Amino acid sequence: MADFDRVGLPGRLPGPRDAARSDRAGFADESVTTERLVAAGADDIERAAEAALRPRSLEDFVGQRVVRDQLSLVLHAALGRGTPPDHVLLSGPPGLGKTTLAMIIANELGTSLRVTSGPAIQHAGDLAAVLSSLEEGEVLFIDEIHRLARPAEELLYVAMEDFRVDVVVGKGAGASAIPLSLPPFTVVGATTRAGLLPAPLRDRFGFTGHLDFYAADELERVVTRSAHLLGAPLDADAARELASRSRGTPRIANRLLRRVRDWAQVRGDGSMDLRAARAALEVYEVDALGLDRLDRAVLTSLCTRFNGGPVGLSTLAVTVGEETETVETVAEPYLVREGLMGRTPRGRVATPAAWAHLGLEPPAPAGTLFDAD
Known part of the structure; x- marks a missing residue:
């Protein structure tokens, strides 16, 4: 079965179960007490602290003004009609608030949030079990939705559009599909790689918001x-x-x-x-630009061992003792965004800003046959 959880949020119509569940969402109160963190257990202290810092409403959510205004319009229009809002897709780099916005959506609607993730749903039956247990108006949050298995993806198409799932009974020639009606619900999908979403799935979201880095x-x-x-x-x-x-x-x-x-x-x-x-x-080795140990190791290796590049990604990763995917997905995006590293067809290169940040002198440009004496 898929790994999912139901998180109740205090909204406009709170109930007894919502109050009992609110602690799990980290929204029970506005402060983080020592007693609460200790009660959560040593392994959950960091998670409980981070959850308790999440804002509870769009008004408290800092930044992302455009997405916030657009989402507010969608939610308030749905509340005025008394119907669930359109499905919502949130994209952007990790850590910008996609999960927090999903919790806020459920809170603004006064309903509970069902949480799962794309990697946890490997079979269509896993997703069918989650969908068939949804209550009317609930919000289903699917994190990393671009990693859904293909059979589950195709089942989600029909569920989002027609609010039904087809349960297959039997095998082979004797198999038959039994349509199962679902109550209206809202899917909130989050992805860090929107380009990997197939077009049929992306088109079924009525609202798409992209989260940018904060000022x-x-x-x-x-x-x-x-x-x-x-x-x-x-x-x-x-x-x-x-x-x-x-x-x-x-x-x-x-x-x-x-x-x-x-x-x-x-x-x-x-x-x-x-x-x-x-x-x-x-x-904790965080410098003035926000570079950590891995970032500086990549830049230092690129400048001192490879004379500023170009050098292949796999060679660079071996030099700093990390996996290629770690360098490419963790260190490289920020270095490129800050203008410290460039990506060329021949490999990665260090920019003049990288040499200056490390306090190193860039190499002199190579001479040519046409240089004067």
């Missing part, structure tokens, strides 16, 4: 709000420092905030000021 001032608001929820006020200069090193991603900003809180608690005087922020980020 520094938006991340300042994110970490300031999170620090307030954690009960550890953050200095304005420290918030600005964290925002500048968070790679435009709220998830990274909140993670760095928790590490600064750790440093202030263990090695500082408990206050999260600029000195504590810089000291903590130095301990």
Whole structure:
């Protein structure tokens, strides 16, 4: 069976089960207490802290103004008609708030959220079991929807469009399909690679929103709000420092905030000021541009061992002791976006900005036969 969970969210029509489930969604209250984290267990402390920092409504959601306004229009129109909204597809890099927006959608609609993921659904029967147990108006969130198995994908086409599934009974020539009607529901799909979604599936979503990286001032608001929820006020200069090193991603900003809180608690005087922020980020090897150990290892290897490139991705990955996919999906996108690395048909190359950031002198351009003496 597929790995799924039902998360109840307090909405306009709360019920007894919603109150019991709200802790699992991380929306029970506006603060993270020590007792609550300890009760969650050592293995779940980080997850509970991150969940509790999630905003509960579109008004509290920082950034993504265009997507927020468009989504608000879709949801309020559906509430006015008393019908479930169109299916929603959210795309964008990881850590920008796709899962949070799915929770907010369910919260705004006053219903519960059913959570699953594409890799967890390997067979059509897995998806049929999830769909057949949905209640009217529920929100089904499918993370990494581009990784759905093909049979499950084809079953989802019919379910999204006609609200029915065909249950196959028997095998071979004696098999027959029994149509099973489904109550109206809303699918919220999240993907980091929208290009891998087949056109028939993508066209069945009534609203598609793409999430972009956050500006520094938006991340300042994110970490300031999170620090307030954690009960550890953050200095304005420290918030600005964290925002500048968070790679435009709220998830990274909140993670760095928790590490600064750790440093202030263990090695500082408990206050999260600029000195504590810089000291903590130095301990965790996050530099002024937000580059971590892997990013700097890739750049350093490219500049010092290969004279700035070009060099093949697999060779570069072997040099830094990582898998090719790790370098390509974790380090490379940010390095390219910041103008520190270039991708050419011959391989990866270091830009002048990479040499300057590492404090190295770029090599002199090679001479030609036509250079004057």
